[in-house]
Amino acid sequence: MSDKDKKGTKPNTYKFDTLSLHAGYQPHKNAGSRQVPIYQTTSYLFDDVDHAAALFNLERGGHIYSRISNPTVAVLEERVASLEGGTAALATSSGMSAIFLAVMTLCEAGDHLVVSSQLYGGTVNLFRLTLPKFGIKCTFVKPRDTEGFKKAIQKNTKGIFGELVGNPGNEIMNMPEIAKIAHDAGIPLMVDATYQTPYLCKPFEHGADIVIHSLTKWMAGHGSSMAGILVEGGKFDWMQNDKFPTMTAPYEGYHGLSFAEEFGPTAFTMKARAEGMRDFGPCLSPQNAWNVLQGIETLSVRMKKHCSNADEMVKYLSSHESVAWVSHPNVPDHPDHELAKKLLPNGRGSMIAFGIKGGKDAGVAFINNVKLASHLANVGDTRTLVIHPASGTHSQMDEATLKFAGLSHDMIRLSVGIEDIDDIKNDFEIGFRAARKPRLVSNQ
Amino acid sequence: MKFKVDGHEVYASTGGRPFDKNKPLIIFVHGSGLTHMTWVLQTRYFAFHGYSCLALDLPGHGLSGGESLKSIEDMADWISKVIESVGFKEASLVGHSQGCLVTVECTARYPDKIKTLSLMGGAGAIPMNKELLSLAENNDPKAVDLMMDWAHGPAGHFGGHPVPGLYHINTGGMLAKSRTIKNTLGVDFRACDNYKNGFEAAKKIKIPTLSILATDDKMCPVKEGKKLADLIEGSKVDIIDNCGHMMLLEEADRVLKVLKNFITKNYPAKKVIN
Ligand SMILES: Cc1ncc(COP(=O)(O)O)c(C=O)c1O
Numbered sequence: 204m205s206d207k208d209k210k211g212t213k214p215n216t217y218k219f220d221t222l223s224l225h226a227g228y229q230p231h232k233n234a235g236s237r238q239v240p241i242y243q244t245t246s247y248l249f250d251d252v253d254h255a256a257a258l259f260n261l262e263r264g265g266h267i268y269s270r271i272s273n274p275t276v277a278v279l280e281e282r283v284a285s286l287e288g289g290t291a292a293l294a295t296s297s298g299m300s301a302i303f304l305a306v307m308t309l310c311e312a313g314d315h316l317v318v319s320s321q322l323y324g325g326t327v328n329l330f331r332l333t334l335p336k337f338g339i340k341c342t343f344v345k346p347r348d349t350e351g352f353k354k355a356i357q358k359n360t361k362g363i364f365g366e367l368v369g370n371p372g373n374e375i376m377n378m379p380e381i382a383k384i385a386h387d388a389g390i391p392l393m394v395d396a397t398y399q400t401p402y403l404c405k406p407f408e409h410g411a412d413i414v415i416h417s418l419t420k421w422m423a424g425h426g427s428s429m430a431g432i433l434v435e436g437g438k439f440d441w442m443q444n445d446k447f448p449t450m451t452a453p454y455e456g457y458h459g460l461s462f463a464e465e466f467g468p469t470a471f472t473m474k475a476r477a478e479g480m481r482d483f484g485p486c487l488s489p490q491n492a493w494n495v496l497q498g499i500e501t502l503s504v505r506m507k508k509h510c511s512n513a514d515e516m517v518k519y520l521s522s523h524e525s526v527a528w529v530s531h532p533n534v535p536d537h538p539d540h541e542l543a544k545k546l547l548p549n550g551r552g553s554m555i556a557f558g559i560k561g562g563k564d565a566g567v568a569f570i571n572n573v574k575l576a577s578h579l580a581n582v583g584d585t586r587t588l589v590i591h592p593a594s595g596t597h598s599q600m601d602e603a604t605l606k607f608a609g610l611s612h613d614m615i616r617l618s619v620g621i622e623d624i625d626d627i628k629n630d631f632e633i634g635f636r637a638a639r640k641p642r643l644v645s646n647q
Numbered sequence: 648m649k650f651k652v653d654g655h656e657v658y659a660s661t662g663g664r665p666f667d668k669n670k671p672l673i674i675f676v677h678g679s680g681l682t683h684m685t686w687v688l689q690t691r692y693f694a695f696h697g698y699s700c701l702a703l704d705l706p707g708h709g710l711s712g713g714e715s716l717k718s719i720e721d722m723a724d725w726i727s728k729v730i731e732s733v734g735f736k737e738a739s740l741v742g743h744s745q746g747c748l749v750t751v752e753c754t755a756r757y758p759d760k761i762k763t764l765s766l767m768g769g770a771g772a773i774p775m776n777k778e779l780l781s782l783a784e785n786n787d788p789k790a791v792d793l794m795m796d797w798a799h800g801p802a803g804h805f806g807g808h809p810v811p812g813l814y815h816i817n818t819g820g821m822l823a824k825s826r827t828i829k830n831t832l833g834v835d836f837r838a839c840d841n842y843k844n845g846f847e848a849a850k851k852i853k854i855p856t857l858s859i860l861a862t863d864d865k866m867c868p869v870k871e872g873k874k875l876a877d878l879i880e881g882s883k884v885d886i887i888d889n890c891g892h893m894m895l896l897e898e899a900d901r902v903l904k905v906l907k908n909f910i911t912k913n914y915p916a917k918k919v920i921n
Pocket residue numbers: 297298299300323325326366370395397398416417418419429430431581582
């Protein structure tokens with residue numbers, strides 16, 4: 204290795220925008236096809252019986268059956284792993300199934316998790332109502348209550364779970380400090396980074412161990428396909444204590460394999476695939492994986508526009524006569540304004556919550572009258588989306604649960620799209636006008 | 648499995664099958680700053696096909712105790728002790744990168760113990776880039792990032808790992824960062840840089856030897872690998888195209904195929920009496 208062969212002292216590994224387009228795929232191994240092929244197949248030929256046995260015994264890499272892995276899906280997995288700075292990833296049929304697989308890979312009946320209380324509503328239901336059916340209990344802690352996370356850790360706690368920016372209250376979890384609390388207790392930190400995407404924040408750089416995305420949202424952007432993923436950071440040492448027998452003890456399902464010993468920095472993903480995906484089966488279709496890949500190609504371009512439009516909307520809403528309050532980490536008096544700048548230097552995301560003057564009725568009138576903004580139960584589309592949680596996403600929740608989730612009757616949740624900013628503002632004017640005189644405007 | 652050498656605990660992966668003293672032994676020796684995990688796509692195959700495998704963590708590396716050994720010669724002696732400690736009289740050796748220096752030296756020192764030698768990305772000497780050496784000795788994680796950059800070929804930089812979902816540049820990087828860099832990579836790089844006996848040792852080797860080299864290997868270029876192979880009587884060379892220094896991960900299947908043909912022919916998996 205002579206000095207002259209080297210390209211200088213900076214590593215020349217590909218950077219974010221290049222990885223978004225290329226990571227995980229080599230055309231020359233795929234008939235020269237420049238675009239990632241859609242391997243629309245359930246199963247794969249074995250060369251001979253020895254090859255078949257080798258694949259089943261994890262002796263060799265390769266594909267057996269598309270529930271476990273698929274070449275198109277594998278490109279997506281590597282691509283997201285590369286963008287996050289992770290070692291490995293497992294794509295799933297939805298964000299929810301990624302969260303479920305992560306928990307089921309980590310926990311057994313009798314285990315406990317410490318969970319942020321500000322989460323996507325579906326995730327709250329999973330932790331509050333469904334996981335207890337599997338014998339897994341959770342303690343909820345407010346995202347800003349960093350000490351509370353520490354106090355809630357029990358002997359049987361197997362991890363901490365949270366969203367960096369809570370939904371829909373925009374409260375920010377102090378990820379570096381909570382990661383330290385987790386690591387001092389010998390447990391991993393799992394972060395749902397759906398709202399940030401790796402363009403805005405790479406949680407592994409702030410101590411997270413497992414990152415989860417609903418790819419349905421900003422990562423894909425187009426709002427055409429359901430998908431999720433779990434990504435492994437590779438730093439967490441599963442063998443440091445005896446808390447994780449599912450990772451360290453010989454596993455009967457694979458000839459007594461210890462995932463931690465054999466796969467180290469990729470053990471969690473290997474286990475999630477070999478056990479979780481095999482037995483629960485929430486696999487991603489190759490078509491949807493391909494659709495998501497199309498979105499990821501333009502991730503940084505889109506995220507820049509999402510963030511600049513969101514910044515404009517924060518300013519617009521903050522000075523609007525019909526708006527009682529605005530919640531976004533960019534608002535200077537947001538309690539986590541400084542922390543947000545530190546953790547999210549490239550932009551604070553495109554989710555805004557605001558209170559409309561006139562309460563619930565005004566909220567309903569606004570939603571029913573905007574024309575460009577789409578009223579639907581999703582976030583992170585390239586198109587601007589609005590919803591009134593009290594009468595929409597969270598309408599199943601009773602008064603107390605609504606409050607617990609940080610909601611109020613006047614709150615409108617806005618996912619800012621990448622349309623022309625003037626068109627979004629003009630549309631909002633129509634909504635606000637209707638909201639000021641709810642009874643004079645027809646509510647279709 | 649764990650066992651002791653010189654009073655220190657040694658960890659070695661047995662490739663997913665119980666260690667069996669009646670099966671011929673293959674020992675896998677990792678490269679600078681790395682661990683047993685680099686061999687996962689080779690060891691499991693041999694373990695399931697009639698061999699006893701030990702993918703070692705060198706002292707102070709991975710899950711092994713003790714401190715990193717400071718010279719290639721010490722590592723070579725240590726391999727010989729490993730063979731004795733697990734109750735064997737002989738073994739086949741497989742090395743990658745620095746592991747090639749170690750296994751070449753070990754074979755020259757203990758000719759009766761070593762039955763076949765397989766070298767991947769090897770050379771007779773591995774003089775280190777001074778800046779890389781200094782970064783590693785100063786515990787700078789940039790040393791790992793540079794190593795991962797240079798160790799992967801242009802194709803490897805795109806990914807496309809044979810195990811679905813694994814991104815190998817980051818996986819390799821995480822392995823090299825799993826212990827204190829200056830105590831693993833730093834010590835190893837210095838040992839490589841100091842080692843001068845490779846070509847002399849090679850001339851003494853009389854056992855079946857295979858060199859697997861890769862066209863895009865910048866750390867140990869084909870030319871250097873061939874120079875070493877030319878000195879070993881009857882040695883076989885196999886060149887993998889479109890691949891860099893991390894061939895055992897970048898092109899795991901092609902490497903396994905070559906290795907399998909060589910080892911099963913020259914060191915068949917019949918029962919051995921120890
Ligand atoms: C933050 C967050 N996590 C997870 C999910 C669930 O993802 P999916 O809808 O893809 O199952 C959502 C969906 O809205 C979400 O907003």
